[in-house]
Amino acid sequence: MANGMEALYVGSSGLRSAQNAINTSANNLANVNTKGYVRQQVLFADKHYNTFDYAAVSAQRVGLGVGIGDIVHARNVFLDKTYRAEAGRQSYYNSYYNAIDEVQSLYQELEGTAFKDVLMGSGDVHDSNSSLWSAFEMFAEDPSDMTNQSLVVQRSNLLLTRANAIYSSLSIYQSQINIQISNDIDRVNELGKQIYKLNLEIQSIEGAGVETAYDLRDARDVALDELGSLVNMSYTEDSSGVVTVKLEGQYFIDEARMFEVGKQIDRSTGYVNAYWPYLSNEENEQYTNLFDFTIPISSENNTDIGEIKALIQARGDGVKNFASLVGADPEIYANSIGMSVMEESEAQLDALIHGIATQINEVLSPNTRATFSVRTENEDGTYTITEYRNVKVLDAEKCRVGSDGKIPPQELFTRVGAPERYEEVTDVDGNVWYIYNEEDIYDCKSVNLAGKDYRIWDETKGNGFVVKTDYSEDANGNAVMLRSEEGPYEQWTTKENQKYHKQFISGKFYYVFNEDYSLDTSTQYTLKSLGVSDVLENQPDRFPHLVRETREVDYGMGAELSDLWTTKSLKIYPGSAATFSFSEYYTEMIGGIATAGSNYESRSTTLESSVNAIDNQRLQITGVSTDEELANMIRFQNAYNAASRYIQTVSDMIELLVTGL
DSSP, X not given: OHHHHHHHHHHHHHHHHHHHHHHHHHHHHHTTTSTTOOOEEEEEEEOOEEEEEEOSSSEEEEEXXXXXXXXXXXXXXXXXXXXXXXXXXXXXXXXXXXXXXXXXXXXXXTTTOOXXXXXXXXXXXXXXXXXXXXXXXXXXXXXXXXXXXXXXXXHHHHHHHHHHHHHHXXXXXXXXXXXXXXXXXXXXXXXXXXXXXXXXXXXXXXXXXSOOOHHHHXXXXXXXXXXXXXXXXXXXEOTTSOEEEEETTEEEEOSSOBOOOEXXXXXXXXXXXXXXXXXXXGGXXXXXXXXXXXXXXXXXXXXXXXXXXXXXXXXXXXOOOGGGTTXXXXXXXXXXXXXXXXXXXXXXXXXXXXXXXXXXXXXXXXXXEEEEEEEEEOTTSOEEEEEEEEEXXXXXXXXXXXXXXXXXXXXXXXXXXXXXXXXEEEOTTSOEEEXXXXXXXXXXXXXXXXXXXXXXXXXXXXXXXXXXXXXXXXXXXXXXXXXXXXXXXXXXXXXXXXXEEEEEETTEEEXXXXXXXXXXXXXXXXXXXXXXXXXXXXXXXXXXXXXXXXXXXXXXXXXXXXXXXXXXXXXXXXXXSOOBOHHHHHHHHHHHHXXXXXXXXXXXXXXXXXXXHHHHHHHHXXXXXXXXXXXXXXXXXXXXXXXXXXXXXXXXXXXXXXXXO
């Protein structure tokens, strides 16, 4: 009888095991479309054996049936880490490519309304109906024709309008990228909090060593997948089930807490940068940035991972203009603006327009250099002698004039809201000079003095040297020097915004650039402050076209203006030996953007295929197959039925024995 009852327990164990296996398969089928769900597999195992006798060769045992040995939560750790790293890398290249693609679309090269149409015309031959180049060629045929003069003014306005539209769109897109960066940082912190919370829940469930928190682990793995696409992430799991996460090599989540990524907002631009609050001294404005852009971007360095990094790199740290490119230090440029597609596109476009504006103005109103002294009377009875050395002034001998014959002649492109092109002064000998109000630019160079790098004033770039000396007179009317100051002639420097500091280094005075100095963009021929002369719009005949002395039409000037379009004068990168004409510069600029776009798109597409292949490998292990699960359900159902029949047979046998007694 005892053995009969024991047989019932064996059947009951088979019944329960088959039922649990059916439930597991049903759960798999119910979650077939659940994101991140990992299929669960049932492993059966024998229950305990009882020994009832010993034979000569072995013990005589009877088993207590079958049970669930384990429910396997199958994952491949190696595939998970590989997937997250490659997904992050693909996200980096895809995000950067999207920024390049936006720049390409703004120039509308493939949409029939390309920017080059207003610059130099379409096709191999410039279009006489739209481009500024063709307007100057018509002007060269007869500079005195008011129709030709008006056409140049109109086309100049059109060029600035189109260029400003692109330039503004570039800066607007930078702001849109900035919003996405801010949202992504918020999402990183949300995922961090989620992972940290799941760590605690998993630890509390699995701490006793009885249960496994399958669903919680699935949710944590989904969060890790998404986090890996946003930023370069590494992680480890300890024996208690807690996952420790690092972002860019710094702790983000450990056993005790989660360290939020902070958002540092630039007060001047509103741009957001990611930093570590727990590693920063915020009171002293010393921040430890999340990303280190001093390390070259490459797969070898493992620095090309994460959407946020690509977005920050593409956006840059501000809206740039020609001054960031023309005459810039090649190494500094390459490690800053040259890394950002938005900043470089802005700088290159502005450099093109700046080159066109300044070179045309230089033909209409040419400059030369001169040295002279100017005396100024002071309110206190003293006077100042200002000695200008090698400063830029109007070249009165070579300049042309309009129909009114006035000098200085009108420039075509003006700086809106800035001083006039020239400042009129009279020297101590009674001669009139027109000092050129030079643009405020980075007129400095990098040198190494006494083992340290400095940026000092470069007299070849600046607008000359100035010496200011204050005098008084004694009782006999003789000049008495009170004080004297000398330095670079910088019209725009103030005590609050001083451009250079005079420093004594290694036995010599140098003018060292103040790194906190901010350029006055209103003084520059840049798109933000550039316009066409109101005077020429209203009075086209004042367009310089006559020889000053003879008042004859200067056909040579017309040809000189037309030739500017084919003269190689612009550099597309600082330090480059290659120079380009206006038309070549634009072609080279667009070609560079297209090449970069092609490279990033190709890399993104290749990585996308790799990511999909790795994910498919993961799904072969973790994914739910409906056919396989349905087959398992049939198998487990048959096992359930067999256990049921077994119990019924044993029950009938016991009943027969009991009723027969």
